[in-house]
Amino acid sequence: MKSAVETLNPTRVRLTVEVPFEELKDSLDAAYKKINQQVTVKGFRKGKIPARVIDQRFGRGAVLEEAVNDALPKFYTEAVNEADLNPLGQPEVDITELKDGELLAFTAEVDVRPEIEIPDYSGIEVEVDAVEVSDEDVEKSVEQLRGRFASTKDVERAAAEGDVVTLDLEAKVDGEVLPDGVASDVSYTIGSGELLDGIDEAVKGLEAGGEATFTSQLKGGSAEGKDAEVTVKVTKVSAKELPELDDEFAQMASEFDTLEDLKADSRKRLENMKQYDQATQAQERVLEKLLELVEVPIPEKLLEDEVNTRKHNLEHHQLGQMGLTIEKYLEFQGKTVEEFDAETKEQAVKGIKTQFVLDALVNKEKLGVDQEELTEHLMRRAASSGMSPDQFAQAVVEGGQVPMLVGEVARGKALAVVVEAAKVVDTNGEVVDLSDEDEETAAEAVETAADGDAEGDAEEAK
Template sequence: MTAKWEKGEGNQGVLTVEVGADEFKSALDQAFQKVKKDVDIPGFRKGKVPRQIFEQRFGVEALYQDAVDIVVPPAYSKAIEETGIEPVDQPEIDLEEIEKGEPLVFKATVEVKPEVELGQYKGLEIEEFDTSVSEEEVENELEQLREQHSDLVVVEEAAQEGDTVIFDFEGFMDGEPFEGGQAENHSLELGAGQFIPGFEEQMVGMEPGDEKTVEVTFPEDYGAEDLAGQPATFEVKLHEVKRKELPELDDELAKDVDEEIETLDELKKQKREELEHNKEHEKEHHQQDTVVEKARDNASVDVPNGMIKSETDRMAQEMQQQFESQGISMDMYYQMAGTDEEGMKEQFKPEAEKRVRMNLVLEAIADAEELEADDEKIEEQLEQIAEANQRDKEEIRQFLEMQGNIETLKNELRMQSALQFLVDNSVTVEAKEEDGETEEEQT
């Protein structure tokens, strides 16, 4: 077998493969063994027809398609390996020469991984990230804890934003009730934005026992097409108003929040440490996001459509898994979002292209700097995966090897090394003031 790669425009090219006559003859023999068991010719038992009789009756061409199916896939895989190309999509196969006793020649038009022309990726500027924690931020955390440990108390007062109301409602369009527009003893927190825009605002000021007609217009992008953009009225009867009663900010609250804490001062210290820890993580993400975006924008690469399609498919699969874990079917999501699978993937395309471009650039940097995933990092990652899944590390290793995912893991770690390289070789500058002055310091 011989293979020749000719690069065309963009990321496409043509791979010309010649399969030897003997190899093609072997494929024809296998094709005959496959089809003869189903051939019914008078005078011969099924599966016993001689090859010569078969070819006289049907012609050797009747075996070509099966022979091609047998010989082309392995020949294509071997040709990829020999030429060193990296296809990113399925090829278009065209048969050029096919004849018994002669070599088989086919051409595969294929889109390959693009070349990346790196721009500046060392010395990229990162604005410094303030990790200090203010007293106000700590107080906000404590107020949230008060909210979380509050009780809902029934009040005989007019409903305010933030109150939880219990009410009946029935919706009408053109004076007629519509399906799904009725409920009794429904619970709603006013101001939470759970109902149609304008509905909750009109309930503010109502008192228990009040009845009111609420007028709204359904949003244009509302999930139910027969309601989208349409005006409607709701007859509302308010039964009960509940208001949050916040606990005192004291030692007792601290004990309720964490049984290992005795005083409010200990709780404040804990919250400050948590905020400091979170800000350190935010700083790390800020650094990584900044350098990778700049390196990506400084590079030149023509992203293949095949890679974008693969990434959108992966994003769609991730979303499906996420929704299914919440008990939401994709059909339900499509109805709520007013779209379908193709529409959703079309929305994913811009982000998918950014992700693919970023990964290609990181890979190119790893190549340029000869970065590899060393054995120690691989072992650490395997231990983390094993711990997360409560499995033995060697069991995880064997599973990944069986699935062919060890190389994927190595590549992911290699990309992480490239990302860390960008951060380590960046320059930190003061956050820009109004006068635009900056001061640099090496990270």
């Protein structure tokens, strides 16, 4: 077999392959055997029909076609390996010559991973938010904990912000009560924003037995998106009673003996959360700086496939699970179809570029992934998917996704190398030491950059 490579552009090549006919022998034998099992010829047992009879009865062309279809993947793979290419996707194959007994010639055009030169990244500098926890932050955290231990007491007065009210609701559209528009004994905390727009204003000032009518756009149900006339009746008003903030509360709500110890622990937890956020912010900003340093040509077909995949996942998975249509999503986002398409393409380009650059960095730094790192990553991915580690691992193996997970871990390690070499300062001008941050955090930053913001926007739309 002879092969040659022609570079069409930085991300696409054309392979020209010539195969002497004798190298098709195994595929020809397999073709005769296959046809033998599929046809019957009077006077011959099934599977025992001579090749000359098959040629006479069914045509040599049919045998050649079967043999070539069998042989092409093998010769294409040999040509790819010989040229040391990294193909992306399936090739477009064109048989240019087929001479029985002499020669098979074909071309194969395919997108390839571009050659990327990683520049010196040691000069990258980024600024991140400082880790600052105020007394107000601590008080807010303790108040949230206090609210979880609140009790309620029925009161005979007008409902006010923060009260828990029991409601009967009736929704009408065009004067007709909706079949799913009636609800009784609904418990609602005024100001929580968990029910309909406008309900807070309607129930404030009402005592038990009071009614009000207001107009609101329905967020779900048979008349989702339509304006409804909603009648609300307050059947009970209850005031929240918060426990006293003292040592007794600390002992009830936590493992600490004093309120001061509880507050100190809250401060420490808030600091840890902000340090994690700071590390993630640093990694994302370092990655952005790295991508700015590198020119990466993007294969057109790969980009087209990535854009279509992102649209499909958003519409049929993320939005579908939330009961949203793409139209509702765009309405919520205030975007036109053209703006959505442009943003999706931009996110896809960034995702592909991120993968290419970090994969090149993995090769340059000769970074490997051991079993412990892969297991840790698998556990985290399982937790985020809502599956048990065993279930997730089985799904990964059955779906042939192990190389994908290995790639995610390796790219996280590559980004961690760049972050460690970068200069990171906070908004106070202090140098931030991220040497202790694990590579899993970097892997999350890589996934965020690769996936874009559509999922977060979808969650907000819900």
